Amino acid sequence: MKPRHLTVLLSMFAATAAGAESYTIDSRHTFPVFEVSHYGFSLQRGRFNKLVGKLELDPGAKRGSVDITIDMTSVDMGFEDWNKQMRGERFFQTDKFPQARFVARDFAFDADQPAPIGGELTLLGVTRSVQLKVGQWRCAKHPILPRQLCGADLETAIKRSDFGMTANLPGIADDVRITIPVEALKDS
Numbered sequence: 470m471k472p473r474h475l476t477v478l479l480s481m482f483a484a485t486a487a488g489a490e491s492y493t494i495d496s497r498h499t500f501p502v503f504e505v506s507h508y509g510f511s512l513q514r515g516r517f518n519k520l521v522g523k524l525e526l527d528p529g530a531k532r533g534s535v536d537i538t539i540d541m542t543s544v545d546m547g548f549e550d551w552n553k554q555m556r557g558e559r560f561f562q563t564d565k566f567p568q569a570r571f572v573a574r575d576f577a578f579d580a581d582q583p584a585p586i587g588g589e590l591t592l593l594g595v596t597r598s599v600q601l602k603v604g605q606w607r608c609a610k611h612p613i614l615p616r617q618l619c620g621a622d623l624e625t626a627i628k629r630s631d632f633g634m635t636a637n638l639p640g641i642a643d644d645v646r647i648t649i650p651v652e653a654l655k656d657s
Contacts, residue, residue: 488529492619492653494522494537499651501539505629506642515555519543524619524653526608531578535586539569559636566593573601582606583621592632601625601649617655624648 522537573588604622611618
């Protein structure tokens, strides 16, 4: 490649990278919630209270990426005995797998709304493709802070057996519905 062409290519890359905006996931307003049928009697729900993550948005290119790490020890089923059971060997095995991670390296927008976000979920040391359906989506100035805020409601479903979690199947259902309210503040 001629030096002139390399210079043009690098300047195009720099312009593209310059268009990306970085956001930090706000863990006070972001928590994955899961629900699963409990022997057909009820839907039991839990959530994870601790996570960290980054969101990158390039409004001009209508592209984005996200990387979120969930602290699996923060599982919250409503009382500590049940939390201990969920952290244990039969379910999340948090002594071996203290984190889960979702990474979507490149997702697109359809107009001003993110298209479904395809990415990779790693849970219990197993990585599978997962697609997040995007519900409500909004980016605007935060109503209190002098910063940009983006938020969404996300939804997906997984089979827990795909990740090696087979305890109490089929009584505790294989299908797990996950909803995630998420908010991210633009880095200054």
